[in-house]
Amino acid sequence: MALDFSFTEEHEFFRQTVRDAVNRLIMPRVKELDEKEEFPWDLWKEFAGLGYLGLRHKETYGGMETDTITQMIFYEELARGSCGFAMSAIMQVLMGTYFIARFGNEEIKQRILAPAIKGEKIGTICFTEDQSGSDLGGTRTLASKVEGGWRINGRKQWVTNGPIASFATIMATVDPKLGLKGLNFYLVEKKTENQDGFTVGQRLHKLGSRCSVTGELVLDNVFIPDENFLGEEIGKGVQYAGEILNEVRVMTGMNALAISKESMVDARQYANNRIAFGKPISTYQLIREKFAKYWAWYEASRTFLYRCAWMIQSNIPCTNECMLAKYHSTEMCMYAVEEAMRIYGGNAFCSEYPVQRFWRDAKFLLYGGGTHEVLCDYLGRIYCKD
Amino acid sequence: MEIYVLVKQVPDPEAIVKVKSDLELEIENKYFTSFFDEIAVEAGLKLKEKFGGRVTVLTVDNRRVDALRRGISMGADDAVQIADAALEGSDQFAIARTLSAYLKDKPFDLILTGRQAMDDDAGIVGPAVAECLGIPHVHSIIGFEVDDQKREAKVIREVENGRETLTCPLPALLTCQKGLNKPRIPLVMNVMKAMKAQIKKIDLASLGLGQSDMSPYIKIEKYVPPPKRPPVKMIKEDFPENVRVLVKLLREEAKVI
Ligand SMILES: Cc1cc2nc3c(=O)[nH]c(=O)nc-3n(C[C@H](O)[C@H](O)[C@H](O)COP(=O)(O)OP(=O)(O)OC[C@H]3O[C@@H](n4cnc5c(N)ncnc54)[C@H](O)[C@@H]3O)c2cc1C
Numbered sequence: 001m002a003l004d005f006s007f008t009e010e011h012e013f014f015r016q017t018v019r020d021a022v023n024r025l026i027m028p029r030v031k032e033l034d035e036k037e038e039f040p041w042d043l044w045k046e047f048a049g050l051g052y053l054g055l056r057h058k059e060t061y062g063g064m065e066t067d068t069i070t071q072m073i074f075y076e077e078l079a080r081g082s083c084g085f086a087m088s089a090i091m092q093v094l095m096g097t098y099f100i101a102r103f104g105n106e107e108i109k110q111r112i113l114a115p116a117i118k119g120e121k122i123g124t125i126c127f128t129e130d131q132s133g134s135d136l137g138g139t140r141t142l143a144s145k146v147e148g149g150w151r152i153n154g155r156k157q158w159v160t161n162g163p164i165a166s167f168a169t170i171m172a173t174v175d176p177k178l179g180l181k182g183l184n185f186y187l188v189e190k191k192t193e194n195q196d197g198f199t200v201g202q203r204l205h206k207l208g209s210r211c212s213v214t215g216e217l218v219l220d221n222v223f224i225p226d227e228n229f230l231g232e233e234i235g236k237g238v239q240y241a242g243e244i245l246n247e248v249r250v251m252t253g254m255n256a257l258a259i260s261k262e263s264m265v266d267a268r269q270y271a272n273n274r275i276a277f278g279k280p281i282s283t284y285q286l287i288r289e290k291f292a293k294y295w296a297w298y299e300a301s302r303t304f305l306y307r308c309a310w311m312i313q314s315n316i317p318c319t320n321e322c323m324l325a326k327y328h329s330t331e332m333c334m335y336a337v338e339e340a341m342r343i344y345g346g347n348a349f350c351s352e353y354p355v356q357r358f359w360r361d362a363k364f365l366l367y368g369g370g371t372h373e374v375l376c377d378y379l380g381r382i383y384c385k386d
Numbered sequence: 387m388e389i390y391v392l393v394k395q396v397p398d399p400e401a402i403v404k405v406k407s408d409l410e411l412e413i414e415n416k417y418f419t420s421f422f423d424e425i426a427v428e429a430g431l432k433l434k435e436k437f438g439g440r441v442t443v444l445t446v447d448n449r450r451v452d453a454l455r456r457g458i459s460m461g462a463d464d465a466v467q468i469a470d471a472a473l474e475g476s477d478q479f480a481i482a483r484t485l486s487a488y489l490k491d492k493p494f495d496l497i498l499t500g501r502q503a504m505d506d507d508a509g510i511v512g513p514a515v516a517e518c519l520g521i522p523h524v525h526s527i528i529g530f531e532v533d534d535q536k537r538e539a540k541v542i543r544e545v546e547n548g549r550e551t552l553t554c555p556l557p558a559l560l561t562c563q564k565g566l567n568k569p570r571i572p573l574v575m576n577v578m579k580a581m582k583a584q585i586k587k588i589d590l591a592s593l594g595l596g597q598s599d600m601s602p603y604i605k606i607e608k609y610v611p612p613p614k615r616p617p618v619k620m621i622k623e624d625f626p627e628n629v630r631v632l633v634k635l636l637r638e639e640a641k642v643i
């Protein structure tokens with residue numbers, strides 16, 4: 001009996017609980033959150049008060065140290081509500097705090113991680129720049145060693161939570177010529193407004209996931225003390241980033257499951273009720289095929305993703321699997337939201353129906369955790385190596 | 387205060403329920419706590435916060451304990467499951483006899499439960515437990531206050547065109563209606579505790595009950611699925627004839643005007 005895909009009763013209970021919280025706190029507001037395009041502080045406080053931001057972290061700092069499956073269930077259920085809100089919260093749970101928990105000294109963890117888990121301080125991670133996205137080796141934000149610490153200079157783009165962050169894990173290079181081998185993580189804190197050259201640049205207006213605020217962070221000769229260097233050795237940043245990449249990819253897949261399902265369940269209801277040529281459109285084979293195809297891909301994605309989650313949890317190497325699962329589930333989701341748009345006919349094109357929001361929200365899944373061109377280029381290459 | 391809350395796990399509103407045979411339903415494996423019972427748990431916890439004491443959640447269910455875990459995650463101190471093969475197929479009265487057999491020598495001040503379960507909507511178990519225990523019962527409350535000194539509860543119920551305020555001595559059983567409170571969303575820390583909690587399991591023998599005590603008053607005769615949606619009727623006539631046809635159909639077929 002080695003092959004068992006069932007969730008434990010505890011996992012089911014956890015899912016039910018998150019679902020219920022999302023139904024009560026987020027669901028009634030999804031349209032408003034999308035339209036306002038503002039960070040919902042009230043919702044954030046209420047949600048953070050429940051303690052979910054500590055799922056991944058140690059109890060000493062107010063966390064829960066749950067298993068990977070539990071965390072993935074959380075990501076899946078949260079994205080079912082508002083994707084924008086999920087992005088902000090997941091940033092806080094995973095990427096925005098991981099390197100601080102891993103490399104920060106005790107004082108830093110008490111000062112930053114503990115309040116972050118309570119939702120009092122908001123964090124983020126900054127890789128992307130105008131000249132470097134997929135190609136991290138192109139990072140130009142420069143970290144120069146000085147007496148007692150580092151000086152950081154550069155601009156980071158596309159920063160989730162950027163405009164509201166009080167701390168950020170910044171990827172910077174000690175020497176752009178070193179490419180990937182020069183990269184490290186640095187903790188930069190915003191202690192006061194306009195402090196020491198760490199400021200918010202342009203805020204972006206996004207296609208979807210709009211209640212998470214995204215923008216530019218500018219680092220103008222910012223000084224940070226030695227202990228804010230997040231790592232054990234210089235030049236190992238990319239390797240450290242690799243420690244959570246599997247999780248980030250499976251997490252992205254969980255979002256894909258959630259958005260696709262919301263979208264298709266909604267489209268199914270529409271198709272069952274929409275009459276064309278005297279019959280509900282769900283009776284037409286061309287429409288039914290969309291649901292059948294989606295269903296097949298969804299089930300395959302879900303099984304694959306939770307298998308990856310289980311592999312991560314069991315410390316089984318699974319880099320390729322997680323890439324494949326991210327790629328597969330995100331494409332599955334793109335199919336779902338696109339077909340839902342078609343099923344809705346012209347009604348898809350207006351904001352009265354949620355279908356366009358699913359379509360807009362889903363698009364961000366294409367970029368994080370590796371674009372599909374980059375993933376497929378790599379996967380195809382190693383597959384052909386035989 | 388010693389407070390017991392009777393809770394039931396019911397199929398999630400999203401769960402697919404089918405009629406399998408005349409006497410059997412096929413229910414998708416998705417359960418949650420009956421909403422009125424959550425209101426009862428919340429009411430119990432509020433009293434505990436005010437007066438101290440303990441809140442115990444109690445269920446009769448051979449398979450599931452979702453509602454107990456929900457109770458713990460909301461803040462209940464203890465959870466008890468009564469399960470026994472002899473309970474298979476029992477009616478609400480047998481459940482009530484079982485619950486009261488458990489409760490009868492407990493030092494309770496108050497028993498709370500939902501006004502009805504969200505699956506069968508029977509609303510029997512609460513009042514029947516009160517009857518078995520010989521304690522007062524007020525149904526479907528939307529407000530209450532407890533005077534611990536006087537050992538009395540002041541209770542508000544919604545009645546047609548208004549509200550009535552009643553008092554009753556403690557111990558008593560109150561069934562809770564929507565509007566009494568807003569059940570709290572559990573803290574994840576308590577959720578984790580609930581996920582790991584060992585649930586006490588009790589069988590009928592230890593309550594001094596047996597198969598013979600379980601004979602039902604109510605027997606299910608037959609389950610019938612709701613009627614299928616009738617086919618859509620398209621009105622082919624042009625304006626203004628189509629209006630006349632529609633009015634005729636609404637009056638004579640649908641009988642709604
Ligand atoms: C909503 C949202 C939130 C984000 N939040 C954050 C954040 O918090 N922190 C952060 O650091 N970043 C964030 N990002 C940025 C994201 O990580 C980048 O968009 C992503 O890394 C891709 O980089 P890029 O946008 O620069 O695209 P590019 O790398 O410029 O890619 C452009 C195109 O070229 C293709 N391409 C690139 N290289 C190759 C190759 N070798 N072979 C074939 N094709 C290639 C890509 O697949 C893509 O199609 C966010 C993005 C979005 C949309």
Ligand SMILES: Cc1cc2nc3c(=O)[nH]c(=O)nc-3n(C[C@H](O)[C@H](O)[C@H](O)COP(=O)(O)OP(=O)(O)OC[C@H]3O[C@@H](n4cnc5c(N)ncnc54)[C@H](O)[C@@H]3O)c2cc1C
Pocket residue numbers: 274275276277281284285286287342343344345346347349
């Ligand atoms: C921006 C915009 C501007 C517009 N402007 C105008 C305008 O100026 N004037 C105007 O009159 N209309 C206008 N429309 C409406 C447009 O013409 C309709 O959206 C279009 O005719 C499709 O009809 P529908 O939206 O009712 O979709 P439906 O007909 O309800 O179709 C819904 C879904 O069912 C499918 N379907 C329907 N029948 C079948 C079948 N037999 N077999 C298989 N699948 C089927 C469709 O392909 C679609 O996927 C506009 C629409 C948009 C988006």
